[in-house]
Amino acid sequence: MSTDQTHLTDFVQIRHAQKAFGQLEVLKDISLNVARGQIVAIIGPSGSGKSTLLRAINDLDPLTGGEIWLDGTQVNKSLPHRQYEKHINQMRQEIGMVFQHFNLFPHMTARENVTMAPKMLKGLSNEAADALAEEQLQKVGMLERIDYYPSQLSGGQKQRVAIARALAMKPKLMLFDEATSALDPELVDEVNQVMKKLAEEQMTMIIVTHEMDFAAAVCDRVLFMDQGVVVEEGPPEVIFKRPEKERTRAFLRKHL
Ligand code: ADP
Ligand code: MG
Numbered sequence: 001m002s003t004d005q006t007h008l009t010d011f012v013q014i015r016h017a018q019k020a021f022g023q024l025e026v027l028k029d030i031s032l033n034v035a036r037g038q039i040v041a042i043i044g045p046s047g048s049g050k051s052t053l054l055r056a057i058n059d060l061d062p063l064t065g066g067e068i069w070l071d072g073t074q075v076n077k078s079l080p081h082r083q084y085e086k087h088i089n090q091m092r093q094e095i096g097m098v099f100q101h102f103n104l105f106p107h108m109t110a111r112e113n114v115t116m117a118p119k120m121l122k123g124l125s126n127e128a129a130d131a132l133a134e135e136q137l138q139k140v141g142m143l144e145r146i147d148y149y150p151s152q153l154s155g156g157q158k159q160r161v162a163i164a165r166a167l168a169m170k171p172k173l174m175l176f177d178e179a180t181s182a183l184d185p186e187l188v189d190e191v192n193q194v195m196k197k198l199a200e201e202q203m204t205m206i207i208v209t210h211e212m213d214f215a216a217a218v219c220d221r222v223l224f225m226d227q228g229v230v231v232e233e234g235p236p237e238v239i240f241k242r243p244e245k246e247r248t249r250a251f252l253r254k255h256l
Contacts, residue, residue: 011036011071011204012057012173018065019052019228026052027063028228034173036071037202041215041236044225045251050208053225054175057206058095059088070094071172093121096166100178102158104150110137110161111146114168121169136164140194156187163194174198176207180214192218212256216240224248 012034019027026049034040042050055061057068059076068075075091077084104113114136115129124132137143140160150158159179166174176195180188192214198205199218209215215222215236222239224232224247232239232248240256243249 010034010069011038012206013069014053014057014066015069016066017053017056017063017068019049019056019061020064026228027056029066030225030228030230032223032230032233034204034206036204038221039199039203039205039207039219041219041222042206042208042225043210043212043215043222043251043255044231048225049228050225051177054097054177054206054208057173057175058092058097089121093117093169094172096169096171096174098159098162098166098174098176098179100182102150102155102162104158104162104165106150109147109149110142110153110164113150113161114165117165118168132168133164136168137161139167139197140164141190154187155183156190159183159191160194163191163198167198172204174203174205176205176209178208178210181210210255212240212252224251226251 010033014030014032017027017030030053032040042053044050052061056063057075059068063076070091073091077087079087105116108116111130111133114133118124118132119129133146134143137146140163142157142160142164145153145157153161180191183191195207196218207215207219219236221233222236223230224239226247232243232245239248240252243252
């Protein structure tokens with residue numbers, strides 16, 4: 001694997017990310033470094049490119065320019081097809097992703113949702129996979145529902161199972177794309193609590209969110225994106241209390 005000395009301090013590096021869908025430039029030269037254990041919030045209006053950026057990190061939406069690095073390895077490497085498949089599957093095991101709409105497998109119980117990837121990709125035995133499912137579901141407070149199907153769970157419970165499923169692969173990085181936006185307000189907090197706990201455990205996370213209070217409480221840095229660029233970034237107390245740019249202020253007036 002290729003490594004590069006400059007990547008040793010920055011666990012995640014997005015270097016000059018550019019993405020176009022045809023003529024539409026969605027990401028315009030975005031760079032971001034995240035240290036190990038750091039938590040970064042990305043905020044910004046709808047359509048500003050937040051989801052595209054997150055999806056670019058594990059190459060689900062390949063960039064049209066720029067590089068993504070994780071822990072010394074380039075994620076979006078240009079390789080012959082078979083080698084690329086092997087490489088990207090490996091990288092994706094190290095990057096957990098949680099979306100707005102749970103994406104649990106509906107025909108599988110919570111346990112089966114959590115154990116499927118570790119069994120298939122890491123060859124875990126049934127016993128080891130069960131122990132792992134119990135451990136991860138315990139962590140998100142869902143052990144009691146281990147044999148329930150998604151249809152028997154609330155939105156908040158489904159999202160907690162989705163987090164447990166991502167954690168079961170022992171990722172180096174967790175990406176959250178509006179993980180609580182689809183939830184009824186009274187269910188938001190149980191999911192936020194799980195994310196807070198991960199933060200306390202020094203999980204490296206990039207979190208796209210509309211919840212400014214949560215971002216302020218949990219994140220080390222906040223990035224404000226608009227129209228494919230990072231308008232402003234800094235610690236939450238600066239971005240939320242005394243942002244420099246008028247675009248940031250205008251956005252926050254509507255959302256705080
Ligand atoms: P956000 O998550 O900030 O709301 P997105 O990253 O979803 O923004 O979208 C940014 C822009 O890219 C939007 O204008 C959206 O319509 C466009 N876009 C996203 N995905 C695609 C796609 N697969 N094809 C064409 N345009 C897309
Ligand atoms: Mg989005």
